[in-house]
C-alpha cells in the first residue's frame with residue numbers, strides 16, 4: 331500500500347465518469363487514488379496510475395492527506411447513501427465529501443441535514459460533459475458547505491473545461507443543494523434541446539424527404555451560425571454515419587424508443603412544485619415517454635386517423651424556417667430553465683448568479699452553445715431580468731424567428747407530424763407575451779362549482795357570485 335497520507339484526492343466509483351475524472355486530476359498533477367466495489371476496477375485503475383489499489387475504504391481514507399477530499403462518482407440514490415454510511419466513521423471535521431453524480435437535489439438537502447454537526451463538509455456538485463468531458467474538462471457546478479470551496483477549488487477548477495476567455499467552467503454556485511439543482515436544470519434544458527433538434531430532423535425527414543446524409547450537411551451548416559452547439563455538432567456527425575451491417579444510415583436502424591434516468595423529469599417536477607411554467611422541458615420528457623410505448627403506437631397507427639397532405643412548399647425556404655424555429659424553441663427552453671433557477675433562488679435564498687451559471691455552461695457540458703455567451707451578457711445587463719425573452723437581444727432574435735416557428739408548428743400540425751417541443755415553445759412564447767389570458771373565465775368556473783372566489787379588474791377584494799339560483 332502507498333505511503334499513508336500521500337494522496338490529494340480519492341475517487342469513489344471508478345465507472346465511466348469516475349475513472350476519467352481521476353485521470354484528468356492525475357494529468358493536472360494531483361496525486362489521485364480510487365476505490366470501487368469491484369476489485370478488478372480498483373486494480374486496473376491503480377496499475378494505470380502506477381499506484382497500489384486500496385483494499386477497503388479504510389485504506390483509501392488512510393492514504394489521503396488531511397483535510398481529506400473524496401469525490402463520489404457512484405450512481406445516484408442508494409449507492410451514495412451506502413458510501414456515506416461507510417465513510418462517515420472514517421472522516422474527521424474539515425474533511426470534504428463531494429457528490430459529483432446526478433443526485434436529486436432533495437437527496438442532497440437530506441444528506442446535508444444528516445451530516446449537520448459532524449464537521450464533514452459536504453458538496454453537491456453537478457458535473458456535465460459525459461465520458462469525454464470528464465477526461466478533457468467538464469463543466470462543474472459545486473454547491474454546499476462554503477468552507478469546502480477553498481479546499482476543493484484548486485482541484486475542480488484545474489480539471490474543468492475553459493471557456494473561450496479562459497475562465498474555468500467551474501464556480502461556486504451557492505449553499506445547500508444549489509449545485510445539484512443547477513445541474514438538474516442543465517439537464518432539463520438538455521432534454522428540451524435534444525428534443526427540438528430531433529423534431530427538426532423529423533420534419534426534414536417526414537415533410538421534405540431529406541436523407542440522413544443531406545440532413546447531416548444541414549445541421550453542420552447550422553452549427554456554423556447562431557445554432558452553434560455541441561448537440562447540433564454531434565447530430566451532424568450521427569446523421570453522417572453508416573451502419574456497417576446494413577450499409578444504410580446508422581440512425582435508421584436505431585429503435586425509436588428513448589430512455590431516461592430521471593433528471594428531466596425531476597426538473598419538470600421542480601417546475602410544478604415551484605409554480606414555474608416550463609412546458610418545453612416537460613414536453614421533452616413526455617416525448618420520451620410516448621416514444622417508449624412503441625407497440626401501442628404501432629397499434630394506434632392502424633386505428634387513428636390523420637391528415638393525408640403532401641408537403642408542397644418550397645424546400646430550401648422551409649429548411650431555413652426550421653432553423654429559425656429551432657433557434658426560437660431553444661431560446662424558449664433556456665428561458666424556462668432560467669425561470670426555474672430564479673424561482674428556486676426565491677424559495678431557498680441561494681443567491682444564484684444567473685450570468686455566472688450561463689458562463690459555466692459555455693464549455694465542457696452537453697448544452698454548451700454559442701447562445702450561452704449571449705445569455706451571460708443578458709444577465710450582465712440586468713441581473714434581475716424577469717425572463718430571458720424580454721432581454722433586448724433575445725426579444726430581437728424572437729422577433730426574427732417567431733413567424734418561422736409559427737409556420738413550422740402550423741405545417742407540422744396540418745401534416746400530422748408530432749412536434750411537441752416546438753408547439754409548446756410557441757405556446758409558451760404566446761402565453762408569456764399575452765396581456766390578457768382566458769383565466770378570467772377559468773376563475774369564474776372555479777367560483778361557479780367551488781365558491782373559490784375571484785378578483786375583479788375594477789376594484790380590490792375577493793368576490794363570489796351565486797351562479798345558481
Ligand SMILES: NC(=O)C1=CN([C@@H]2O[C@H](COP(=O)(O)OP(=O)(O)OC[C@H]3O[C@@H](n4cnc5c(N)ncnc54)[C@H](OP(=O)(O)O)[C@@H]3O)[C@@H](O)[C@H]2O)C=CC1
Pocket residue numbers: 342343344345346347348365366367368371403404405406409412413430431432433457458459460461
Ligand atoms: N455517464 C455520464 O455521461 C454522466 C454521468 N453522471 C452521473 O455520474 C454518476 C456516475 O455515473 P457513471 O460513471 O456513468 O456510472 P457508472 O455506472 O459507469 O459508474 C459508477 C461506478 O460506481 C461503482 N459503485 C457503485 N456503488 C458503489 C459503492 N458503494 N462504492 C464504490 N463504488 C460503487 C459502480 O460499481 P458497479 O458497476 O459494481 O456497480 C461503478 O463502477 C451518476 O450519478 C451519473 O448520473 C453525470 C454526468 C454525465
Ligand SMILES: O=C(CO)[C@H](O)[C@H](O)COP(=O)(O)O
Pocket residue numbers: 432457458459460517520589590591592593594696
Ligand atoms: O448528466 C448528463 C449529461 O449532462 C447525462 O448524460 C444524463 O444523465 C443523461 O440523462 P438521460 O439518461 O436521462 O438522458
